[in-house]
Amino acid sequence: MGRAFDIDPDDYVREKPGHQFLVRTEAYTDEEVFDLEMRRIFERTWIYVGHETELPSAGSFKTAQVGRQPVILIRDKQGQLQAFFNRCVHRGAALLREAEGSVQELRCPYHGWIFDLSGKTRLVSERNDPGGYGPNFEEPEGLVPVPRLASYRGLVFVSMDPDIVPLETYLGAMKAIIDAKLDLSPHGRIVIASKPYVCRYPGNWKLQTENIVDAYHFMHTHGGFVKLQAKYGDSTGDFGVHKGRSTREMREQRFRGSTWSCRYGHGFAQVPPADPSYFLEGEFGGFYRGLLDKHGEEGFERITSKATSTVFPSMGMIHQQIRVWRPISAHETEVLIYPYELEGAPDVFNAGMLRSQERFYGPSGFGMTDDVEIFARVTQGLRADRVQWLVFDRGMDTDEITEDGDYRGLPSSEAPQRALWREWRRLMKPAAHGA
Ligand code: FES
Ligand code: FE
Helix, strand or coil: CCCCCCCCHHHCEEEECCCEEEEECHHHHCHHHHHHHHHHHHCCCCEEEEEHHHCCCCCEEEEEEECCEEEEEEECCCCCEEEEECCCCCCCCCCCCCCEEECCCEECCCCCCEECCCCEEEECCCCCCCCCCCCCCCCCCECCECCEEEEECCEEEEECCCCCCCHHHHHCCHHHHHHHHHCCCCCCCEECCCCCEEEEECCCHHHHHHHCCCCCCHHHHCHHHHHHHHHHHHHHCCCCCCCCCCHHHHHHHHCCCEEEECHHHCEEEEECCCCCHHHHHCCCHHHHHHHHHHHHHHHHHHHHCEEEEEECCCEEEECCEEEEEEEEECCEEEEEEEECEECCCCHHHHHHHHHHHHHHHCCCCCHHHHHHHHHHHHHHHHCCCCCCEEECCCCHHHCEECCCCCEEECCCCCHHHHHHHHHHHHHCCHHHCCC
16 A cells, blocks of 8 residues: 655745745645545534524534535534534434435434434334344444534534634634624624525635635626626615725725734635715614614724625635535535525615625626636636646735734735635644644
């Protein structure tokens, strides 16, 4: 047997502090690198698996793939969420195949063993039949729980690493972004009321991680949309999300914010409102005034800022949606977009946000289709692997390091993209965990 494939991640990500940041082509294209990522990244970090409101009652479940591991997230009879490996403890059959649904109990389709909603073995079928199990049979107690399960404000994550840092430590600076997004609800809660929009693209998962926080691409990749917005202004009903009366104004607005490269690989881009009173005077003035009263001026600016964000490695929040991306292979990725509603916001506001997302992210929308086309183009371009490097230098000389060790960049810095690659380089080292 030959030696197992391994890499030195310092050969893949080259950083000269302050001025150069290069990533090797094979980090996107090599299937062996991809397999290592599944073990060293996806099975060693906190992975988002769903929102609590997707599992409203006992027996509600979702299935997920965490690296190479199939997982069930389910609500038990006591109302607690449980996460198990989606594998019967008898001879290995996956217990559930649907993406989501509801069950009374978990019955294995192969030989009929039954497990309750807490994973305990309830029935070993035909146990005492002739040729069945004898008195010394050590009956498995139940399904095997995933090592770690935790949630933050309704967002549920699991980890295959029993020793991982607590979820809130892991989220770090991202907690403030999640808080701001959720505090736009008068009750501080969101509800996922619809099924996700699912699409696949021919490209590596990291293209989505990079792109969702890429302030730099917007005016170029989405040039057609920008022109439409410039022509029709806010008449598309985006409530300021993609507002702009002219291309110049849109550019100025977008370039007022900041970009971040955070510990544990998270990145975000944030733009404060040009004029917070815009919200108070519009159609939903009453709704926004309630938020101003509750959170004060500083809080109001925080929650009306626009933020696009990524929780490393494969979840993001943008607009009024949670986005999840699942690596299929080095060259294929599935994206699931979950629009959410703000609990306590006017129905017409939530409906308007949903329409706005359909226009930009939906199957016939302007935005997601542009991005997917670009991912395909990058994948096509990277076939030219005689060219070794991709260039992530932008804004490095103006990024500042904060007290917490995060990097704060100017608005179109590639700081959020460097966040991904810095963490990638850290986790892909064999010495980091012996995997
Ligand atoms: Fe599940 Fe046999 S594999 S009952
Ligand atoms: Fe885009």
